[in-house]
Amino acid sequence: MRQSQLFTRVERNAPKEEVALNAQLLTRGGFIYKNSAGVYSYLPLGWRVIQKISAIIREEMNAIGGQELLMAALHDQHYLKATGRWDVPVVFKVVSGEEKVPLFNMSWTHEEILAEIAAQYVHSYKDLPFSAYQIQTKFRNEPRAKSGLLRGREFLMKDLYSFHASEEDLYRYYAEVAKAYHRVFERCGLKAYYTLAAGGDFTLSNTHEFQVVADVGEDTIYVCEKCDYAENDEVSKLEDGGECPKCGGKVSVKKAIEVGNIFPLGVKYSEAFNLKFKDETGQERPVVMGSYGIGISRLMGVCAELFHDDRGLLWPAAIAPFAAHLIVLPGADATTGAQVRARADALYNQLTAAGIEVLYDDRQELTAGEKFAQADLIGVPVRLVVSPKTGTQVEIKKRSDTITTLVDFNQAEQYCIQK
C-alpha cells in the first residue's frame, strides 16, 4: 500500500489521555483510535494486525476440528436468566426507545447461546463430540478500563466451545486445545505459561489460563524456572524462591497478563438448555461442555507492551501489518529524483507481484529523518530504502537491528519471502 493513500498519520507525541504504554504506542502509530474509555476502533494498520492474529487462530482452531460460525450479539433475556447470569455486574443491557426494561444483554460470552443451538442438533452419542468457534466482539462493563487494549469494555475475542459424551472425552480435547493455544501464542512471538487457576461456579474443577509475563500484568503467577509449571496466586500455595511441586526446580513470582483461558464447564449449561443425548445403552444424559477463549485485541496490546524500543513498535513478522516498509528518498535533484522514484516504484511493483505485503512511503515533502522516525514508530520488521546512493540496489535493514546492507532487488524479494 502506498503510504500517501493511507489516511492515518503517525503522531509525534503520545496521546495525553492514555496511561497504558500499549495504547500510547498503538495510537501514535495510527493503529487504534479511542472512542471512549475501554472502547477502541481499529484503524487500517491495526485492523491488518488483528486480521493476521485472527488468521493464525483460525488455522489452529480448524486444525483441531473447530467449526467456525458467528453467533448473535443481542442476547434475549431468557438466555442469561436460565443460568442466573442476567444480573452479573459486567453485563451491559440493552433498552429500546419506548421500553424502560432491558430485554437484551450484549454478548459478553456465548455458553448459553451455543448450548441452546446445540440442543437442536444433538440427540445421540453419535452426534458427539464436536467443537465450534467464532471471532466476535464481546462487551463487558469494565470499571477498570484504563489499560488500553489489555482491558476493554468492547474487545475482540475468539471463543471455542466443545461438546462431549463424557468428562474423559472433554479432558482429551482440553489437552488438544491447550496444545493449539501454545501454537497460537508461539506463532505470535509470545511465550505463554499454562497456568493453573481457580474454577468458577460453572466449572468442573480448576481451570487453566495462558499467562504472558509482563510488568504491567494484573495477575501474579508462580512459575517454575526449570519446567515452566505455573500457578495463579489465587490458587497457589507456592512461594517465591520455593520448590516446584512437579520437578523440584526453583519457583519465582511474576506479573503476568492472561491471554487465553480454558474452562471444563461440565453439564451446567447443558442442563439449563436441555442439551441431552442418548448414550449407547439408550439412556439420556446431559452433554459435557468446555469453553476456551483468546483475547484477540488484547493479544495486539500485549505485543505492543512487549515488542517495542524507545523508537516505537517491533512487530513479530507473523503479525506485522506489512512484511516490508519501502521508503523512497528522491533527494534534492529533480532528474535524479525522478529516476530514484521510478526505481522504487519498480521495486514496489516487483514485491507486490510476488505477494509480499509492502507499505511504500512514497510521500513527498518529508525528510529522510521524518520517514525513518515514522517507520520506526510503525514497526514493520524489514525496512527497504531506495535513494540516489543505492544505485540499482536497495538498502535493507531489520527494524530490530542497526546494520544496513545493500542488496539487489531479487535478493530483497527473497529476503522478504523467507520472513
Added chain:
Amino acid sequence: MRQSQLFTRVERNAPKEEVALNAQLLTRGGFIYKNSAGVYSYLPLGWRVIQKISAIIREEMNAIGGQELLMAALHDQHYLKATGRWDVPVVFKVVSGEEKVPLFNMSWTHEEILAEIAAQYVHSYKDLPFSAYQIQTKFRNEPRAKSGLLRGREFLMKDLYSFHASEEDLYRYYAEVAKAYHRVFERCGLKAYYTLAAGGDFTLSNTHEFQVVADVGEDTIYVCEKCDYAENDEVSKLEDGGECPKCGGKVSVKKAIEVGNIFPLGVKYSEAFNLKFKDETGQERPVVMGSYGIGISRLMGVCAELFHDDRGLLWPAAIAPFAAHLIVLPGADATTGAQVRARADALYNQLTAAGIEVLYDDRQELTAGEKFAQADLIGVPVRLVVSPKTGTQVEIKKRSDTITTLVDFNQAEQYCIQK
C-alpha cells in the same frame, strides 16, 4: 468437510415460527438459527456464505481504494447527540448494572465515529480524498422484524465512507462506488436496479438505492424495461405502463428489496465533528462526505428468496458454501461398500488437494433418497455421487439440472475448478 463432522443437520420440516421463506429455507438447511425476533446466529454453512459474500465485497471495495478498518460498536452518547440522532427510535441504548441512564448506543451506523476519527488526520487538501470501510454488525430496533434476514434487529453490513475536498469530487467517487456495487451484486448472481430515492435530512440531494426485484420486497419501484432506469415510488412521478423519462421505453411497477444504498452526505457530519481542511488558497473548509452501505446478511436472505426450487436452495457458485457436494452410497454389500468408500475418500482427497471446497456426505445409515433430499435442501451447485454403479467414475449433476453424467475423477476436478 466431512458431513459426519458438521454439527448442524438438515431439518425435514419448515420451522413453525418463521413466516419468511428465506428464514424457512436457511433454517432447514442449517445455515442460520433464530435467537429472537430479528436476531440470528450464522451456523457453519451460513457463515461460509457470509464469508464468500464478504470476500467479494472486500475485493471490490479495495479495488476502488477503500481502506478496511473496524470501528467501535459501543458509541458514547456524545456522538449521536452531536448530530441529533441520539433519540432516533431505531437506536438501541446500553445501560450498565449500576446506572439507570444509558451512556452508549449500539452501532446502527458510523458516520459520526468516522467523521471524528478523520478529523484527527485530515488537515490539508493534500489529505483528501480517501475512503474507508468496514464489515460489521449493526443494531437497529426494528418493529417489523418478521422477514428473516431481510429485516433484522442485528445484521451484518458493509459500510463505506468517503471524504472529499469538493462536491464534484464526491460525485466522481459516487459514480465509482455505483459501478463497484453493480459488480458486487452481479458476482452474487443478482440483478440490482440503480434506483433514485429520497434524500434525508443529512444528504445533499436525492440518494440512490440498489433494488433487487422480488415479490416479498417492501419497496415499490418503477423500472424502465428498456434502459433499466429506476425510481423508488417515494420520489417517483412515473406510472405503471408509462414512458421512461430517459429513453422513452415502457415503465413497469415492481416490488423490490433494497440491497445497497449510497448517500451524498455533504458537510453535516464534518461540521458536527470539526472535520475541516485547508484548501489550496489556505482557506479552511468542511470536508464533503459520502456514505455507502450493503446489507451482507440481507444479501444472503435475498439469494435464498430468489434462488431455490421446491426441493431447496440453489446457491450461485460464487457464494455457495461449498463448490461441490460429494455423496457416497456404499450399498448393501460390505465388501463392495468398502471399495466404494475408498474410492469416494480418494476423490474427496483429490478435490480438496486441488483447492476445491467439498462437502462430503460420508454419513452411514442414511438412504440414497435421504442424502439426495438433504443435498438439495443445502443447495451446493454441483453434486457428485460415488456408488457401486459408478465404477471408477463419478456421477456428476448440477443442482439446477436433472441430467446426470458419468465422468472420471480428473474430469470432475476440472469441472469443479471451472465453476
